[in-house]
Every structure is written in structure tokens, then in C-alpha cells.
Amino acid sequence: MRFVENPVGKKIAMSVTGFLLLAFLFIHLIGNSTIYLGPDGINTYAKGLHSLPPVVWTFRIVMLIIFALHIYFGIKVTLENRQAKPNGYAISKNINSTLSSRTMIWTGLIVLAFVVYHLLHFTLQVTQPHFITSKNLDYLGRPDVFKMIVLSFQRIGITLIYAIGLLSLMLHLTHGIQSLMQTVGLNNERFMPKFRLFGLIIAVFLLVAYLSIPTVVLTGVLKA
Numbered sequence: 364m365r366f367v368e369n370p371v372g373k374k375i376a377m378s379v380t381g382f383l384l385l386a387f388l389f390i391h392l393i394g395n396s397t398i399y400l401g402p403d404g405i406n407t408y409a410k411g412l413h414s415l416p417p418v419v420w421t422f423r424i425v426m427l428i429i430f431a432l433h434i435y436f437g438i439k440v441t442l443e444n445r446q447a448k449p450n451g452y453a454i455s456k457n458i459n460s461t462l463s464s465r466t467m468i469w470t471g472l473i474v475l476a477f478v479v480y481h482l483l484h485f486t487l488q489v490t491q492p493h494f495i496t497s498k499n500l501d502y503l504g505r506p507d508v509f510k511m512i513v514l515s516f517q518r519i520g521i522t523l524i525y526a527i528g529l530l531s532l533m534l535h536l537t538h539g540i541q542s543l544m545q546t547v548g549l550n551n552e553r554f555m556p557k558f559r560l561f562g563l564i565i566a567v568f569l570l571v572a573y574l575s576i577p578t579v580v581l582t583g584v585l586k587a
């Protein structure tokens with residue numbers, strides 16, 4: 364416990380948990396992309412995912428712990444940095460600071476709020492009680508996850524919530540990925556702009572890929 368109480372330990376804890384959350388985003392994106400194969404694609408995927416409850420629950424608990432640790436250390440590091448530099452103006456004048464780095468705590472909290480909403484929406488399905496996948500089965504008797512997603516994103520308000528959450532995630536990742544590379548020792552001043560660009564490319568890729576789903580639904584390209 365001593366290790367994670369010192370500044371370097373905290374940075375390492377943030378990086379390891381951040382990296383695992385980033386890996387989750389890529390895995391989740393691959394799963395979500397099966398929607399482009401139509402109802403058969405995503406409904407088969409969702410059914411397969413839920414066919415092994417012990418694996419699903421172990422994964423969920425591990426992810427929850429990782430997410431909680433990331434938030435805990437994120438808040439701690441932010442509070443400690445503020446105590447060390449009480450003059451906020453001095454921080455924003457820092458030559459290395461960017462919009463993404465200055466807003467980490469805020470974009471992080473918006474992503475947290477988004478994840479809570481997202482779980483209530485698609486996992487617990489309490490925000491749209493009129494369409495519960497366990498009661499709405501497709502022609503093969505599988506929970507109709509495809510229809511749930513399409514009916515949701517046809518509503519502009521829901522798509523807007525996702526757009527805000529995903530934009531905040533993009534800003535958060537832009538600095539997060541660069542910071543992660545510095546922590547693992549890639550903190551060469553000469554290459555810093557390249558690390559920034561790398562973080563930006565990954566973040567924009569994830570934004571475009573995730574946002575493509577609500578967009579194709581809202582524009583009527585994907586219909587239920």
C-alpha cells in the first residue's frame with residue numbers, strides 16, 4: 364500500500380488501470396461492431412456473451428475494481444496537485460498544459476456519469492422499461508439487442524447524451540494516452556509532440572468508431 368501512496372506509485376496505478384480500461388474500450392468496440400452484421404450479428408454475440416455467467420461476472424467484478432481504482436487515484440492525484448499549486452492561473456499558464464490535460468478531472472467525471480447512464484440504459488434496461496430484451500425476442504428466440512439499440516438511437520435526446528459522453532471520453536483519452544506513455548518511460552522531450560499526436564489519433568478513432576453506431580441509426584441507414 365505504501366507503493367501506491369507515493370507520487371510515482373500513484374502515476375503507475377493510474378497508467379495500469381487506464382491501460383486496462385483502454386483495452387476494454389477496444390474489446391467492447393469489436394463486440395458493438397457486430398451490429399453492422401445486422402440483428403443476427405449482434406444478437407448472436409450478445410447471446411454468446413451471456414451464455415457463460417461465471418465468466419461474465421468475473422469480468423464485470425474485475426472491471427469494476429479497475430474502474431474504481433482509476434477514479435480513486437484520479438481524484439487523489441488531482442486534489443494533491445491542487446494543494447501543491449493553489450494558484451490555478453499558474454497551472455493554466457504551464458507551457459505543457461492543453462485543454463485535454465487541464466480538464467482531465469471534469470472529462471473523467473462526465474465519462475463516469477455517462478457509464479452510469481449507459482449501464483442503466485443497456486445493461487439494466489431501466490431507462491426504457493417499454494423495451495426489455497428478455498421480453499422482446501428475435502425470430503430465433505434470442506434477446507433482441509439489435510432492436511433495443513436501434514430504437515434507442517432513433518431518439519435524438521439519447522444520441523445527444525452518447526455524443527457528449529463520447530466527446531468527453533475522447534478528450535480524456537487524448538491526454539491519458541500521452542500521460543501513460545510518459546509513465547512507462549517514453550518521456551523524451553523530442554518525441555513529446557509525436558506522443559501527443561498518437562494519443563489524439565487513438566482517441567479520435569474511438570470517438571468516430573463508437574459514434575458511428577448512433578449516427579447510422581439516427582440517419583436511418585440502420586433500421587430495426
Ligand code: HEM
Nearest residue numbers: 391395409423478481485486508512525532573574576577
Ligand atoms: C455507441 C456506443 C455504445 C454502444 C452501442 C454500446 C452498447 C452496449 C450494450 C448493448 C451493452 C449491454 C451488453 C449486454 O449486457 O448484452 C453495453 C454494456 C456496457 N458498455 Fe457499452 N456501448 C457503447 C459505448 C460504451 C462506452 C463508450 C463505454 C465506456 C466508456 C461502454 C461501457 C460499457 C460497460 C462497462 C458495459 C457493461 C458490460 C457488462 O454488462 O458486462 N460502452 N454496451
